[in-house]
Amino acid sequence: MGAVNGPALTTASLTLTGHPFQRAGAWAVVVLAGRPTVDEVSAADLDQVAERIVEEVCAAATAAKGSAAYDWWKALFALYPNSKATHSKRPQDRVVLKAAVEELFVVDAEGGGVAVRSCTFCRGGASVVWAKSNLPLFDTNKALNTLPPGVPGWPVCRGCRIAVWALPYGSWVTAGSATVLTCERDAAEREFAEGNVRRARRVMQLGFDRVLGAGVRPELVALRALRAVRAELSGTTLWSFKNDNQEPWLRVTRTRRAVPCFLAVVEGNAPLRRAWRLLELWLTRRDKQGAVVSSGSAEAARLLFEAEDGRSVSFLYKLCQLLNDKGRPRYAQDEADLMGLALTYTKEILGMEPDLVPVATLLADWIEHGSGSPRGRWAEYYNVSQNGYRLGLLLNKAQNRLMLDGRDVPATANDWRPLIGQRSGHWEHRMLLTPTVSKILADRGVRLNERVSEDEERRVREAVESPILSYEDDEVNGPS
Numbered sequence: 001m002g003a004v005n006g007p008a009l010t011t012a013s014l015t016l017t018g019h020p021f022q023r024a025g026a027w028a029v030v031v032l033a034g035r036p037t038v039d040e041v042s043a044a045d046l047d048q049v050a051e052r053i054v055e056e057v058c059a060a061a062t063a064a065k066g067s068a069a070y071d072w073w074k075a076l077f078a079l080y081p082n083s084k085a086t087h088s089k090r091p092q093d094r095v096v097l098k099a100a101v102e103e104l105f106v107v108d109a110e111g112g113g114v115a116v117r118s119c120t121f122c123r124g125g126a127s128v129v130w131a132k133s134n135l136p137l138f139d140t141n142k143a144l145n146t147l148p149p150g151v152p153g154w155p156v157c158r159g160c161r162i163a164v165w166a167l168p169y170g171s172w173v174t175a176g177s178a179t180v181l182t183c184e185r186d187a188a189e190r191e192f193a194e195g196n197v198r199r200a201r202r203v204m205q206l207g208f209d210r211v212l213g214a215g216v217r218p219e220l221v222a223l224r225a226l227r228a229v230r231a232e233l234s235g236t237t238l239w240s241f242k243n244d245n246q247e248p249w250l251r252v253t254r255t256r257r258a259v260p261c262f263l264a265v266v267e268g269n270a271p272l273r274r275a276w277r278l279l280e281l282w283l284t285r286r287d288k289q290g291a292v293v294s295s296g297s298a299e300a301a302r303l304l305f306e307a308e309d310g311r312s313v314s315f316l317y318k319l320c321q322l323l324n325d326k327g328r329p330r331y332a333q334d335e336a337d338l339m340g341l342a343l344t345y346t347k348e349i350l351g352m353e354p355d356l357v358p359v360a361t362l363l364a365d366w367i368e369h370g371s372g373s374p375r376g377r378w379a380e381y382y383n384v385s386q387n388g389y390r391l392g393l394l395l396n397k398a399q400n401r402l403m404l405d406g407r408d409v410p411a412t413a414n415d416w417r418p419l420i421g422q423r424s425g426h427w428e429h430r431m432l433l434t435p436t437v438s439k440i441l442a443d444r445g446v447r448l449n450e451r452v453s454e455d456e457e458r459r460v461r462e463a464v465e466s467p468i469l470s471y472e473d474d475e476v477n478g479p480s
């Protein structure tokens with residue numbers, strides 16, 4: 001930063017604040033500086049990191065369109081669309097541009113008639129105010145914050161300005177968005193940032209096409225970071241956003257605190273690990289050439305993150321869809337393992353331990369012994385299985401039939417209650433009832449699904465033995 005000659009200097013420092021973007025950026029600075037913690041980042045480290053950011057921003061902003069280096073500009077454009085480095089009218093002369101970008105990280109003035117305000121992020125002294133052009137999602141119609149009255153912009157100290165522009169290094173970036181992680185465990189945040197800093201380097205060298213690979217997602221990277229630091233009870237939040245001029249957006253998804261425990265239970269138990277792999281294999285999507293277009297491990301990881309707006313697919317729902325998929329290869333062992341995974345999730349994450357066997361046995365008895373074909377009665381049950389009221393009517397009918405036939409009826413009113421109500425937890429019980437019925441029928445030799453080819457069976461049997469939550473290729477942890 002030799003080109004900047006500011007007035008009297010304040011002590012440059014870096015703070016990890018509670019703002020997710022500043023925080024992710026501050027972690028990136030810590031990693032870029034090669035320090036273990038934020039407290040060990042020196043003023044000289046900050047200068048070096050700022051210098052590197054300036055160099056790489058300028059390289060991206062003056063790169064030829066279509067080149068790999070230009071891809072980093074796309075990431076910057078998704079975060080700071082109106083900045084001096086990303087604006088369509090930016091100087092193409094690198095020397096001119098560099099001076100403009102260096103100015104972003106000018107040291108804060110102290111006294112000398114310059115107003116020093118309290119930094120928006122860390123409350124330290126800041127003589128520079130920034131607006132939305134340099135601060136993702138600030139002061140737009142869909143902003144996280146609103147500007148205090150009478151202040152010409154957001155005061156941001158030098159440490160936080162560097163952090164905010166180190167954000168693309170510390171976040172999971174694509175050509176049109178960025179995702180950051182906040183977590184109760186600092187070490188997991190650092191781990192996430194470390195992987196992203198390595199990945200940023202590869203994006204700058206190779207471009208997104210060669211780095212994004214088989215659809216690895218930030219959820220998978222976040223879960224792997226949690227696992228790497230052996231977190232126990234720990235909530236995590238992913239903040240994905242695009243700072244677009246017209247349509248800025250922010251999407252927030254969280255995991256429940258028990259997720260690390262749940263994953264540890266799954267990894268430590270062979271049948272549950274097999275079930276998780278079956279889920280990953282079932283979620284994997286391939287193109288006609290057999291190349292992975294959607295990674296099953298990434299999609300499985302995504303299911304553990306719940307959207308704030310409720311618009312996310314539930315883990316239990318997907319697992320039950322898999323259990324009810326009559327077209328997939330299956331062994332009786334698969335059913336038992338998958339059901340075990342569903343019940344472990346229900347217990348560890350939702351804190352419920354339903355006993356579904358009595359009602360499931362009632363339904364299985366009726367499907368096996370009622371009038372007409374078992375397939376027809378299964379379909380009748382399946383059609384009402386997720387509606388408490390209609391399921392209640394069907395249970396009545398089934399019970400009546402079994403009683404008239406002189407058979408024992410295994411379920412009591414207490415067993416019915418959590419399945420036919422509308423209270424929270426009831427739909428999860430109904431969801432789990434279907435595979436429970438299906439398993440009882442399978443154990444009795446009542447087959448409802450079609451057989452699949454031997455090749456397909458063999459492929460699944462081999463793949464199910466590999467580790468869970470793995471990358472389909474080495475794109476993230478590959479050579480940097």
Ligand SMILES: [Zn+2]
Pocket residue numbers: 119120121122123124156157158159160161
């Ligand atoms: Zn600050």
